[in-house]
Amino acid sequence: MAGQVIIALDGLAFGLLLYCVAAGLSLSLGVAGVFQLGHGAFYLAGTCLAWWLAEEGSWRGFSAALVVGAAAGAVAGGGLGDVLRHLREHLDQALATIGFGLILVDILTASYGAQPRAVEPPPGLGGSIGVLGRSYPTYRLIVIAVAAVLATVLYLVIERSRPGILVRAVAADPDYVAALGVQPRRVQVVVMAAGGALTVSAGVLGAPILGPSPGLDSTMLTLSLIVVVAGGLDSIRGALFAALAVGQIQTTAAVAWPSAAPFLLFAVLIAGLTWRTRRHANTVRVT
Amino acid sequence: MAHATTREHGAGHVSMDPIAQSSAVHRPRAAHRLVVAAALLAAVVAPGVLDAYTISLATYALVLGLLASSAYVLTNVAGLPTLGQGAYLAIGGYTAAAISHTITTNGPAQLIAGAAAGAAAAAAIGVLAARTRGTTFLIITLAVGALTQTLASRAVPLTGGDAGLAVDPITVLPGASLVTVKGYLYLYALVCTVIIGGALTLMLRSRFGLAVRGIAANEPRARADGYPADTYLWVTYTVAGAVAGAAGAILVATRHTIAPVDGGFVVSGLALLAALLVTRTLVGALLGATVIVAVRDLIAPNVLAGHASALLGGLFLAAAFARILIRPLIHRSEHAPARRSP
Numbered sequence: 001m002a003g004q005v006i007i008a009l010d011g012l013a014f015g016l017l018l019y020c021v022a023a024g025l026s027l028s029l030g031v032a033g034v035f036q037l038g039h040g041a042f043y044l045a046g047t048c049l050a051w052w053l054a055e056e057g058s059w060r061g062f063s064a065a066l067v068v069g070a071a072a073g074a075v076a077g078g079g080l081g082d083v084l085r086h087l088r089e090h091l092d093q094a095l096a097t098i099g100f101g102l103i104l105v106d107i108l109t110a111s112y113g114a115q116p117r118a119v120e121p122p123p124g125l126g127g128s129i130g131v132l133g134r135s136y137p138t139y140r141l142i143v144i145a146v147a148a149v150l151a152t153v154l155y156l157v158i159e160r161s162r163p164g165i166l167v168r169a170v171a172a173d174p175d176y177v178a179a180l181g182v183q184p185r186r187v188q189v190v191v192m193a194a195g196g197a198l199t200v201s202a203g204v205l206g207a208p209i210l211g212p213s214p215g216l217d218s219t220m221l222t223l224s225l226i227v228v229v230a231g232g233l234d235s236i237r238g239a240l241f242a243a244l245a246v247g248q249i250q251t252t253a254a255v256a257w258p259s260a261a262p263f264l265l266f267a268v269l270i271a272g273l274t275w276r277t278r279r280h281a282n283t284v285r286v287t
Numbered sequence: 288m289a290h291a292t293t294r295e296h297g298a299g300h301v302s303m304d305p306i307a308q309s310s311a312v313h314r315p316r317a318a319h320r321l322v323v324a325a326a327l328l329a330a331v332v333a334p335g336v337l338d339a340y341t342i343s344l345a346t347y348a349l350v351l352g353l354l355a356s357s358a359y360v361l362t363n364v365a366g367l368p369t370l371g372q373g374a375y376l377a378i379g380g381y382t383a384a385a386i387s388h389t390i391t392t393n394g395p396a397q398l399i400a401g402a403a404a405g406a407a408a409a410a411a412i413g414v415l416a417a418r419t420r421g422t423t424f425l426i427i428t429l430a431v432g433a434l435t436q437t438l439a440s441r442a443v444p445l446t447g448g449d450a451g452l453a454v455d456p457i458t459v460l461p462g463a464s465l466v467t468v469k470g471y472l473y474l475y476a477l478v479c480t481v482i483i484g485g486a487l488t489l490m491l492r493s494r495f496g497l498a499v500r501g502i503a504a505n506e507p508r509a510r511a512d513g514y515p516a517d518t519y520l521w522v523t524y525t526v527a528g529a530v531a532g533a534a535g536a537i538l539v540a541t542r543h544t545i546a547p548v549d550g551g552f553v554v555s556g557l558a559l560l561a562a563l564l565v566t567r568t569l570v571g572a573l574l575g576a577t578v579i580v581a582v583r584d585l586i587a588p589n590v591l592a593g594h595a596s597a598l599l600g601g602l603f604l605a606a607a608f609a610r611i612l613i614r615p616l617i618h619r620s621e622h623a624p625a626r627r628s629p
Contacts, residue, residue, distance in 0.1 A: 087608070087611055091368045091563075092608075094368070095563070095603050095604075095606050096604055099599075099606075100600065102596045102599055103601065110593070221552075222429065222433035225426045228426070229423060259441040259442055261441075262434040262437045265430075265434055273415070273419070
């Protein structure tokens with residue numbers, strides 16, 4: 001029983017991290033209408049930053065990685081959003097962001113040496129705490145707390161605040177927002193920048209759990225795409241439920257029955273799609 | 288008449304688009320025929336001219352070309368952009384490998400089994416996937432591809448895991464000796480590609496193919512005309528799965544190995560890129576695949592050793608932005624005769 005709780009905690013940490021990544025993707029797709037397949041590369045960039053600046057575990061290096069990562073993610077995300085506006089078809093955006101991702105991953109891979117790297121948590125967070133009589137890494141509990149705060153802030157901003165209302169209005173009807181005197185493009189670029197910053201920061205935060213390694217970018221991209229589709233292309237709340245489910249599948253199910261995880265992920269995808277299709281028939285047909 | 292041309296983009300006129308497009312399919316221009324003939328001639332004489340390494344690359348280009356053809360059918364004909372055809376290549380390839388280990392070394396039999404497995408898997412996935420459109424379809428196919436790759440690397444007893452699976456050489460005729468010479472394997476792949484490409488061309492020119500183009504151009508209109516759009520697109524998705532499965536069987540027959548990464552995200556992306564890179568025709572997909580393999584395996588090692596994927600990334604970017612730069616020109620040339628004709 002205690003063992004299962006430990007694994008479920010791992011799943012919660014991973015699910016919340018995944019939510020931060022998927023939220024960026026969901027915002028860029030739902031609000032800015034930009035299909036960002038370089039998202040996994042952004043996450044990998046975050047883990048690489050943490051490895052460069054804080055491999056041995058230092059507060060200064062770790063906070064530097066967070067600040068630099070958030071800034072670089074914002075600039076790259078916003079810039080990408082601005083450039084991709086010119087490609088109106090999602091297919092072209094997909095091609096362009098795959099290309100961007102391939103180049104970024106190629107550079108990052110050369111820098112960390114194409115082998116799995118471990119990143120130490122900041123000093124004082126490297127130990128473990130007793131949970132139900134078992135020892136559990138302190139840093140993972142910190143990740144759960146920080147990611148939960150990020151998720152709550154994101155949820156409150158999008159669902160409750162005035163800027164959040166603007167963002168949702170741009171997603172629903174950019175022309176109407178333009179008629180109100182707000183440039184939708186500006187909102188879209190800001191949202192892309194926020195998504196980029198969130199994703200790279202999540203990479204820095206997650207690095208001590210899962211350091212830079214080959215294939216990490218495509219894993220994160222696939223999982224966050226599954227979260228976005230299953231949770232709804234424009235629903236930040238649906239993405240949270242889907243991310244938590246995927247987090248549990250990747251840990252609990254992967255321990256119990258390793259080859260079942262892909263099937264379960266696909267089941268989540270189908271369940272999310274059919275449930276939303278039944279609720280409102282038009283959401284699936286997004287072009 | 289002038290009224291009709293000014294309404295080029297009007298709702299009432301959109302249903303004419305598939306017919307306008309399909310007329311190009313029915314009457315291939317002389318230039319297009321010349322390109323096909325030249326490409327075929329070059330492909331046939333290639334083993335006499337090229338060295339063994341280049342021949343093995345050309346063989347892989349045919350495999351990627353077939354995968355690109357399946358992506359072409361979905362993306363350019365049915366209007367369903369796909370990033371997951373690699374999944375069916377893997378399913379076809381592992382099926383051919385299993386047949387080779389247990390039943391027969393006969394290449395054509397493995398090919399049929401691979402195509403059937405690809406079709407069966409696509410038929411099952413297609414029940415869900417072919418009901419979605421646009422970005423949702425793109426994401427679902429991507430997820431299917433990634434999950435299939437994960438499954439292939441975890442199902443070690445069947446697939447040998449990430450290390451891959453070694454497969455015996457094939458025979459082409461019952462009782463004949465094993466084919467191991469690279470040039471002959473290339474010709475086997477070429478013959479298979481031509482047969483499958485010919486069959487696809489016939490399908491695309493049939494009433495069914497025209498109906499699928501019509502659905503892609505204006506689905507509400509096609510539905511109103513009584514075409515069951517979901518069923519037609521499901522059949523197209525299944526056929527594309529069969530072609531990708533056949534590509535997997537040819538890969539196994541000619542390279543004697545298969546690993547999960549052979550059907551991974553990058554391969555699916557390359558297939559989509561090949562389908563869009565040169566021209567939007569079936570032959571264009573094959574040529575696109577040749578260009579991609581040449582860039583990755585011939586040019587990249589000399590120009591940017593160890594950074595082939597960055598060079599491919601550049602190719603993706605170029606394709607994405609070239610399409611918006613070139614589109615106005617294509618648009619003009621398509622409409623210019625229509626303006627002059629009345």
